[in-house]
Amino acid sequence: MKKMTCRQLGGACDHVFEAKTFEEMTALSKNHGMEMVQKGDAAHLKAMNEMQRLMKSPADMQHWMENKKREFDAL
Numbered sequence: 001m002k003k004m005t006c007r008q009l010g011g012a013c014d015h016v017f018e019a020k021t022f023e024e025m026t027a028l029s030k031n032h033g034m035e036m037v038q039k040g041d042a043a044h045l046k047a048m049n050e051m052q053r054l055m056k057s058p059a060d061m062q063h064w065m066e067n068k069k070r071e072f073d074a075l
């Protein structure tokens, strides 16, 4: 199992996710982020807005995913 934190994945806290694959990791991070935003957590809301700003185009999103996958693979 590999570990990454919420913050490493564009989030706002040090919550640790454990996953075998990068896809699993991003899904965990996404679920956690949405849960925190639903709870009205301002820090995660800000982080999510920032992510949306970074991912204006599919190419930007692709680029972000590739970078994060590299980080994940290097763990």
Ligand SMILES: [Zn+2]
Pocket: 006, 007, 011, 012, 013, 014, 015, 032, 033, 036, 044
């Ligand atoms: Zn978090």
